[in-house]
Amino acid sequence: MSQTLIKKIAGEFSISKDVAQKIIQLFIDGATVPFIARYRKETTGGMSGEVLREYYNRWQYLVDLEKRRGAILSILKGIPELPKEVFQSIQRAQTKSELEDIYAPYKSIRQSKADLAIEQGLMEFAIQLWSRGNGQAKALYQTLSPRFKKPVSFAETIVGAQEIIIERLSQNTLLINACKQWLFKDGQLVSRVLRGKKESGEKFRDYFDYQEAVQKIPSHRLLALFRGKKESILKLSIEPLSSALPYSLQKVELLTPIGFPLIKEGAISKEKFAWLEKAWLQTLQSKIENDILSDLKNKAERGAIDVFQANLRDLLMAAPAGSKRTLALDPGFRNGVKWAAIDEQGRLLDSGVIFPHPPQNQERRARESITQVLQHFEIEWAVVGNGTASRETEAFVKQVIAEQELSCQCVVVSEAGASVYSASKVAIEEFPDLDVTIRGAISIARRFQDPLAELVKIDPQAIGVGQYQHDVKANRLKQALSDVVEDCVNAVGVDLNLASASLLSYVAGLTERLAQNIVALRDQLGEFTSRDQIKKVKGIGDKAFEQCAGFLRIRNGHEPLDASSVHPESYTLVKQMANSVGMDVASLIGNQTALAKLGQSSSFGGSLAYTYTDIINELAKPGRDPRPEFQYAQFDATISSISDLYSGMTLEGVITNVAAFGAFVDIGVHQDGLVHISQLANRFVKDPRDEVKVGEVVKVEVLEVDEKRKRIALKRVTS
Numbered sequence: 222m223s224q225t226l227i228k229k230i231a232g233e234f235s236i237s238k239d240v241a242q243k244i245i246q247l248f249i250d251g252a253t254v255p256f257i258a259r260y261r262k263e264t265t266g267g268m269s270g271e272v273l274r275e276y277y278n279r280w281q282y283l284v285d286l287e288k289r290r291g292a293i294l295s296i297l298k299g300i301p302e303l304p305k306e307v308f309q310s311i312q313r314a315q316t317k318s319e320l321e322d323i324y325a326p327y328k329s330i331r332q333s334k335a336d337l338a339i340e341q342g343l344m345e346f347a348i349q350l351w352s353r354g355n356g357q358a359k360a361l362y363q364t365l366s367p368r369f370k371k372p373v374s375f376a377e378t379i380v381g382a383q384e385i386i387i388e389r390l391s392q393n394t395l396l397i398n399a400c401k402q403w404l405f406k407d408g409q410l411v412s413r414v415l416r417g418k419k420e421s422g423e424k425f426r427d428y429f430d431y432q433e434a435v436q437k438i439p440s441h442r443l444l445a446l447f448r449g450k451k452e453s454i455l456k457l458s459i460e461p462l463s464s465a466l467p468y469s470l471q472k473v474e475l476l477t478p479i480g481f482p483l484i485k486e487g488a489i490s491k492e493k494f495a496w497l498e499k500a501w502l503q504t505l506q507s508k509i510e511n512d513i514l515s516d517l518k519n520k521a522e523r524g525a526i527d528v529f530q531a532n533l534r535d536l537l538m539a540a541p542a543g544s545k546r547t548l549a550l551d552p553g554f555r556n557g558v559k560w561a562a563i564d565e566q567g568r569l570l571d572s573g574v575i576f577p578h579p580p581q582n583q584e585r586r587a588r589e590s591i592t593q594v595l596q597h598f599e600i601e602w603a604v605v606g607n608g609t610a611s612r613e614t615e616a617f618v619k620q621v622i623a624e625q626e627l628s629c630q631c632v633v634v635s636e637a638g639a640s641v642y643s644a645s646k647v648a649i650e651e652f653p654d655l656d657v658t659i660r661g662a663i664s665i666a667r668r669f670q671d672p673l674a675e676l677v678k679i680d681p682q683a684i685g686v687g688q689y690q691h692d693v694k695a696n697r698l699k700q701a702l703s704d705v706v707e708d709c710v711n712a713v714g715v716d717l718n719l720a721s722a723s724l725l726s727y728v729a730g731l732t733e734r735l736a737q738n739i740v741a742l743r744d745q746l747g748e749f750t751s752r753d754q755i756k757k758v759k760g761i762g763d764k765a766f767e768q769c770a771g772f773l774r775i776r777n778g779h780e781p782l783d784a785s786s787v788h789p790e791s792y793t794l795v796k797q798m799a800n801s802v803g804m805d806v807a808s809l810i811g812n813q814t815a816l817a818k819l820g821q822s823s824s825f826g827g828s829l830a831y832t833y834t835d836i837i838n839e840l841a842k843p844g845r846d847p848r849p850e851f852q853y854a855q856f857d858a859t860i861s862s863i864s865d866l867y868s869g870m871t872l873e874g875v876i877t878n879v880a881a882f883g884a885f886v887d888i889g890v891h892q893d894g895l896v897h898i899s900q901l902a903n904r905f906v907k908d909p910r911d912e913v914k915v916g917e918v919v920k921v922e923v924l925e926v927d928e929k930r931k932r933i934a935l936k937r938v939t940s
């Protein structure tokens with residue numbers, strides 16, 4: 222384990238080298254982020270899962286960086302007469318992109334004009350010309366030309382030396398970084414529409430003639446600009462405010478070509494600065510412009526991924542309605558309303574299709590069918606997907622409930638991603654004999670009961686809570702979203718006897734194959750009665766058991782602690798705690814008096830202080846769910862389409878997506894409205910997520926309605 226790497230990461234995270242090394246060793250030994258965050262707090266000092274995730278990613282980056290550095294150094298050692306400054310620059314490089322920039326000139330098999338000049342023996346002339354200046358060129362030529370490897374005219378010598386100086390100057394990483402910092406600080410990102418693309422690129426009209434300071438442009442605007450560039454509508458460039466290079470670049474260490482001796486001079490001559498201007502125009506400007514555009518794109522992608530991760534976390538951690546008998550209705554006009562009734566555990570009771578709306582207008586038959594389902598299965602909640610005909614279907618169901626005086630409630634919920642699930646391999650394996658539309662209705666019902674357990678079956682990118690997600694690198698986004706799902710699943714915990722293989726696969730230490738093996742053994746046993754039985758699952762050894770056991774719950778099993786987040790490795794400690802107050806473990810659970818006494822005791826804890834505290838908190842409320850209480854929006858019954866809206870009206874809605882520029886709200890008209898960031902609060906808001914989150918119920922005022930463009934401008938109403 223590299224001590225340099227450990228020292229670096231310890232400094233970045235403000236921890237000791239000893240702690241840094243121990244955390245890295247946990248990762249090397251196969252420990253997962255959720256496990257370390259929950260059960261190794263003594264090692265990390267109570268580091269949060271979010272920080273640990275950053276730590277892990279940074280460690281992986283630094284490991285990859287060192288591997289690449291070593292590989293490049295091995296290659297370059299085979300190149301004769303390579304300037305020692307190149308090796309020094311490689312050793313100093315702090316990022317992969319910086320490393321690749323240094324290596325780039327040496328991995329091309331095509332010779333540059335400077336390479337050809339060096340082969341002619343012009344390097345010494347170029348060095349002396351740089352040192353003494355153009356006024357000595359004739360004298361230098363007369364002295365050095367006999368040493369050239371072949372005859373070269375004076376004019377050709379000057380051109381060749383110029384190529385060497387400009388190339389070597391452009392390879393000075395200190396100069397490159399200084400130019401990049403200057404252009405990033407003072408540059409403007411300029412966007413122009415390409416010739417003949419105004420009509421086809423109408424959606425990018427705002428950026429046809431646009432510029433904004435590089436360091437101020439937000440991520441969402443960057444992604445829009447890069448999409449316009451990708452679609453060949455816009456041309457992007459980075460332009461300095463002034464065409465003149467800044468005098469801050471007049472430093473000896475910056476204005477020294479790679480492989481040239483450092484010239485000790487009080488001030489940089491105008492002649493040398495002229496060389497910089499030539500290098501800027503010929504090579505540096507385009508290279509640095511591309512570098513900055515690449516950095517901006519990476520920044521924009523990080524911003525988009527951060528937004529997506531935050532929204533997905535809110536959606537997955539949304540309040541579950543719980544174990545309620547549920548009827549889900551996937552609305553539609555021509556193809557009817559598909560329905561599915563499920564029991565408290567999410568098992569399908571019955572399903573079908575009704576046609577209460579035009580063009581069939583079979584309202585009486587549909588009313589009879591739904592009445593029978595609601596009564597026969599004692600349905601507690603009727604949930605309607607928010608797609609086409611949702612408000613009409615909601616009104617229909619509410620009328621049935623009212624007429625029959627049933628103790629059932631009706632609510633409209635998001636159906637984003639349900640169609641993706643219904644056609645997926647998971648859905649087909651689960652319900653091979655059902656129509657794809659019925660599978661979608663089942664997904665809507667289960668999502669209402671437990672959003673997390675159902676949404677893990679759907680590709681996160683299909684859920685619809687991202688910002689310019691299709692402009693982000695797919696692999697990078699997939700890994701980031703997978704991390705969020707893993708963190709959420711392990712934060713809540715999983716019922717071992719109810720969880721699907723999809724849900725189990727996100728438990729720390731488990732894979733898809735191990736999850737399927739768990740389900741297979743569960744089917745064989747009927748149900749698990751203890752965590753120890755997990756060890757009998759094919760493929761689960763000591764390490765996998767260590768990682769997953771604490772996140773798997775068994776209700777009403779042989780061991781009371783199996784229903785809690787207390788890890789089996791701490792069962793002995795819990796028994797000692799119970800004995801110290803004269804109780805057994807079952808009696809200690811939930812006993813606030815005994816737990817308060819233990820909390821004040823100095824007999825336990827010590828080196829396990831974090832674990833001891835967590836155990837007491839868990840025993841006070843075993844298996845507690847960190848998710849909030851269930852709530853839902855009450856849509857205005859008189860509003861069903863965008864044409865029903867008018868400025869000034871106040872409505873209740875639910876946040877469906879949060880972006881850097883504001884929040885989208887479902888107000889029940891099949892078209893989400895936008896609360897711009899400036900309308901989220903009666904004060905300046907830097908980040909919309911400081912005010913709202915996905916799934917939150919809010920009150921809004923309609924500011925403006927544009928039916929033609931299907932745009933609804935809203936203002937959040939705060940009391």
